[in-house]
Amino acid sequence: MQASPITCTIPNLSTRLLVFALNPLVLLNYLRPEPVLPELTMPSIVSIANLSKTYTSGYQALKDVSLDIQRGEILALLGPNGAGKTTLISIICGIVNATAGSVTVAGHDIVSDFRITRSMIGLVPQELTLGAFDTVWNTLCFSRGLFGKKPNPAYLERLLKDLSLWDKKDSELMSLSGGMKRRVLIGKALVHEPTVLFLDEPTAGVDVELRKDMWELVRRLRESGVTIILTTHYIEEAEAIADRVGVINHGQLLLVEDKRALMHKLGKRQLIIELQTPLSALPSALDSWALDLSAEGTHVTYTYDPHKTHTGIDELLQVIRDAGLLLKDIHTTQSSLEDIFVSLVKAKP
Ligand SMILES: Nc1ncnc2c1ncn2[C@@H]1O[C@H](COP(=O)(O)OP(=O)(O)OP(=O)(O)O)[C@@H](O)[C@H]1O
Numbered sequence: 496m497q498a499s500p501i502t503c504t505i506p507n508l509s510t511r512l513l514v515f516a517l518n519p520l521v522l523l524n525y526l527r528p529e530p531v532l533p534e535l536t537m538p539s540i541v542s543i544a545n546l547s548k549t550y551t552s553g554y555q556a557l558k559d560v561s562l563d564i565q566r567g568e569i570l571a572l573l574g575p576n577g578a579g580k581t582t583l584i585s586i587i588c589g590i591v592n593a594t595a596g597s598v599t600v601a602g603h604d605i606v607s608d609f610r611i612t613r614s615m616i617g618l619v620p621q622e623l624t625l626g627a628f629d630t631v632w633n634t635l636c637f638s639r640g641l642f643g644k645k646p647n648p649a650y651l652e653r654l655l656k657d658l659s660l661w662d663k664k665d666s667e668l669m670s671l672s673g674g675m676k677r678r679v680l681i682g683k684a685l686v687h688e689p690t691v692l693f694l695d696e697p698t699a700g701v702d703v704e705l706r707k708d709m710w711e712l713v714r715r716l717r718e719s720g721v722t723i724i725l726t727t728h729y730i731e732e733a734e735a736i737a738d739r740v741g742v743i744n745h746g747q748l749l750l751v752e753d754k755r756a757l758m759h760k761l762g763k764r765q766l767i768i769e770l771q772t773p774l775s776a777l778p779s780a781l782d783s784w785a786l787d788l789s790a791e792g793t794h795v796t797y798t799y800d801p802h803k804t805h806t807g808i809d810e811l812l813q814v815i816r817d818a819g820l821l822l823k824d825i826h827t828t829q830s831s832l833e834d835i836f837v838s839l840v841k842a843k844p
């Protein structure tokens with residue numbers, strides 16, 4: 496059936512029964528369409544306590560993870576492949592069972608109150624999991640119906656426009672590009688108006704311009720009160736939008752910290768000195784300084800902690816001049832979140 500922008504098809508009865516037969520969780524959600532949520536006074540929206548996961552293969556993917564996610568924040572979870580990010584998200588979303596520990600969403604336990612917690616959560620999975628023949632519009636309408644939400648074509652229209660998918664609303668999913676399919680998944684995750692949104696690698700395979708549009712969308716969602724937890728391998732993505740950054744490696748949460756505080760605390764600065772004449776080696780007078788000479792011998796790099804009262808720069812420049820080296824230019828660089836991430840993951844194998 497051709498979708499219209501002003502109508503919203505609810506899944507027909509036989510389709511609904513089929514979905515229910517395949518997924519009891521959806522059935523329970525449908526039987527309880529509008530959960531009555533208690534007054535939300537919890538300081539954190541998601542509270543994870545001592546969470547561990549050992550898969551049936553015997554592999555321990557999560558080791559005693561504890562984390563409080565603040566209401567309305569954007570938290571970026573960083574970690575190399577296989578670190579346990581998707582496992583953590585999947586447990587919170589009720590897709591994977593934890594081996595030990597507990598998780599609450601707005602004070603509700605994800606196991607005993609899963610209908611409530613699931614209705615509050617939107618998930619954009621890492622893998623592209625979409626049908627082929629349905630249209631974008633019908634896919635979103637159907638998803639909303641599964642959560643027992645009344646049709647809201649105006650909300651859907653705004654969502655599709657925000658995702659730059661409005662002109663594709665009547666297109667079949669199989670005719671979309673990979674980046675467009677990922678945006679449909681984001682639409683599916685948002686269509687029931689969740690308060691917590693998990694984005695597992697939301698911009699993998701999305702072009703640079705659309706990635707920035709997506710960052711804008713994530714910021715707007717945060718402004719509207721949605722809490723966002725995202726995983727990403729693009730560190731600049733975390734640098735651009737996250738309020739806090741968590742680093743996971745080998746199933747352990749190495750740290751969770753305010754992004755600015757992290758960069759302030761762990762960020763090193765480098766003084767790069769360009770020489771007028773290339774050197775084959777540094778003069779012995781500079782041996783006691785931990786300096787790096789570039790391969791061409793034209794640049795000397797000094798790494799220092801900018802927060803120390805005594806950075807040593809003044810003294811170093813004097814020693815360089817005394818050694819008879821002539822300077823051409825000087826500038827400083829600040830280490831990025833990426834540098835910090837790489838050194839953290841390397842430091843704690
Ligand atoms: N169903 C499963 N059965 C057994 N082991 C699994 C299963 N799912 C994940 N794992 C293992 O658990 C570990 C963590 O996987 P997970 O998918 O959580 O990592 P990730 O941090 O999301 O990695 P990526 O960045 O590649 O997405 C990996 O070693 C993975 O092989």
Ligand SMILES: [Mg+2]
Nearest residue numbers: 580581621695
């Ligand atoms: Mg993953």
